[in-house]
Amino acid sequence: xxxxxxxxxxxxxxxxxxxxxxxxxxxxxIPWQAFLFFSLLVFLAESFCIDLPKAGAVSIxxxxxxxxxxxxxxxxxxxxxxxxxxxxxxMKRGTEPIRWIFNGSQYALSATAAGxxxxxxGGVVLTEAGRGFNLMDFPxxxxxxxxxxxxxxxTNTLLVSIAIGLAEKMRPLDVWxxxxxxxxxxxxxxxxxxxxxxxIFMAAGYIGVVLFFAPVIGARQTFQVCxxxxxxxxxxxxxxxxxxxxxxxxxxxxxxxxxxLSEIIGKELKLGEEALExxxxxxxxxxxxxxxxxxxxxxxPGKLNEDELQRxxxxxxxxxxxxxxxxFLSRVVPVIFHHHERYDGTGYIDGIAGDEIPYLARIxxxxxxxxxxxxxxxxxxxxxxxxxxxxxVDCSGSHFDPKIVEAFLKAIDYSPQALDVPEGxxxxxxx
Ligand SMILES: [Fe+2]
Ligand SMILES: [Fe+2]
Numbered sequence: 001x002x003x004x005x006x007x008x009x010x011x012x013x014x015x016x017x018x019x020x021x022x023x024x025x026x027x028x029x030i031p032w033q034a035f036l037f038f039s040l041l042v043f044l045a046e047s048f049c050i051d052l053p054k055a056g057a058v059s060i061x062x063x064x065x066x067x068x069x070x071x072x073x074x075x076x077x078x079x080x081x082x083x084x085x086x087x088x089x090x091m092k093r094g095t096e097p098i099r100w101i102f103n104g105s106q107y108a109l110s111a112t113a114a115g116x117x118x119x120x121x122g123g124v125v126l127t128e129a130g131r132g133f134n135l136m137d138f139p140x141x142x143x144x145x146x147x148x149x150x151x152x153x154x155t156n157t158l159l160v161s162i163a164i165g166l167a168e169k170m171r172p173l174d175v176w177x178x179x180x181x182x183x184x185x186x187x188x189x190x191x192x193x194x195x196x197x198x199x200i201f202m203a204a205g206y207i208g209v210v211l212f213f214a215p216v217i218g219a220r221q222t223f224q225v226c227x228x229x230x231x232x233x234x235x236x237x238x239x240x241x242x243x244x245x246x247x248x249x250x251x252x253x254x255x256x257x258x259x260x261l262s263e264i265i266g267k268e269l270k271l272g273e274e275a276l277e278x279x280x281x282x283x284x285x286x287x288x289x290x291x292x293x294x295x296x297x298x299x300x301p302g303k304l305n306e307d308e309l310q311r312x313x314x315x316x317x318x319x320x321x322x323x324x325x326x327x328f329l330s331r332v333v334p335v336i337f338h339h340h341e342r343y344d345g346t347g348y349i350d351g352i353a354g355d356e357i358p359y360l361a362r363i364x365x366x367x368x369x370x371x372x373x374x375x376x377x378x379x380x381x382x383x384x385x386x387x388x389x390x391x392x393v394d395c396s397g398s399h400f401d402p403k404i405v406e407a408f409l410k411a412i413d414y415s416p417q418a419l420d421v422p423e424g425x426x427x428x429x430x431x
Pocket of ligand 1: 286287315339340
């Protein structure tokens with residue numbers, strides 16, 4: 001860990017310790033029962049965060065801190081926030097204490113900034129005001145609450161961006177723009193949950209808040225179970241890919257490259273994130289059905305005979321059968337099933353043509369063909385990129401969807417006029 005980062009974390013921890021000492025020893029009259037309750041909630045919220053599918057995690061710790069702030073003011077909110085340092089799985093894994101210290105400190109400093117902004121802009125500490133928080137009060141509290149959420153967000157993301165910047169040797173502003181900016185809507189949509197907790201607390205006390213959280217924890221558990229299942233399914237598929245790569249050395253890297261190329265075409269065609277994800281999975285898995293093809297066929301150095309061709313041509317169907325069992329890959333199945341159809345209807349499995357072929361399958365076909373042509377095969381050397389592009393152009397309308405070839409060539413910045421490849425010289429016999 002760079003020494004600048006150590007000094008930075010040390011300073012935030014020092015500032016937090018100073019603030020906490022002031023809150024505890026000063027004239028703040030901390031209600032200790034409420035402090036213990038909200039500290040426990042912070043600990044639970046931070047420990048039971050939800051992992052995001054790709055990276056990172058979302059927790060509702062901020063909503064608890066917001067509720068504590070509105071109910072009891074900045075001092076109690078900041079003191080409870082320190083408990084965000086203790087995360088159950090970090091404790092189990094034995095993560096370095098410096099990470100715990102930083103997490104607790106940055107939450108406490110952000111809570112303090114939010115609390116002071118709330119009070120300074122006319123926010124009311126509800127338990128002191130001695131009245132229930134109801135919707136009639138809401139418009140009047142809207143400004144201080146919004147400003148305190150903004151203060152929390154800015155302090156929190158600034159402290160984290162500086163830490164990442166020091167660790168990764170990046171400018172904190174760049175870290176903020178790349179990694180943090182997307183969290184803005186998240187903070188503002190979580191804020192009403194914090195207010196709901198405050199209102200429940202005013203109306204029904206501790207028991208009300210506990211009852212409120214029971215279904216939230218239930219939903220979170222269900223989500224985690226689904227995610228774990230998805231992880232297991234992906235693990236199984238990765239072992240299948242590994243088995244295929246061991247059997248057919250020519251597939252090694254091919255699947256990954258087809259996924260990448262399909263995604264490039266998809267982006268050029270302005271597809272949405274869901275379609276791009278389907279393309280990535282389809283690319284990686286498109287030849288998975290070849291696990292069922294005999295090794296001698298996959299590795300045969302010469303041309304395949306009719307019987308061998310028939311057998312290898314079963315792989316799109318076999319792939320679709322394997323993946324049909326995996327629920328979250330249902331959108332990938334038709335793409336794989338049809339990835340050897342041709343635009344003029346002379347392909348396989350179904351021999352369908354034009355727009356009957358699923359759009360994503362037509363994209364995958366172009367990516368697959370380009371990568372197959374530009375990689376060496378047992379029966380021929382690799383084709384130069386320009387020659388492969390020319391082949392795509394020549395087979396536009398027969399083998400490939402012309403719009404997709406056009407998008408691909410545009411995406412890789414290729415201009416067909418620049419080429420002078422004699423027609424009929426190239427052979428493209430991929431199966
Ligand atoms: Fe294939
Ligand atoms: Fe392929």
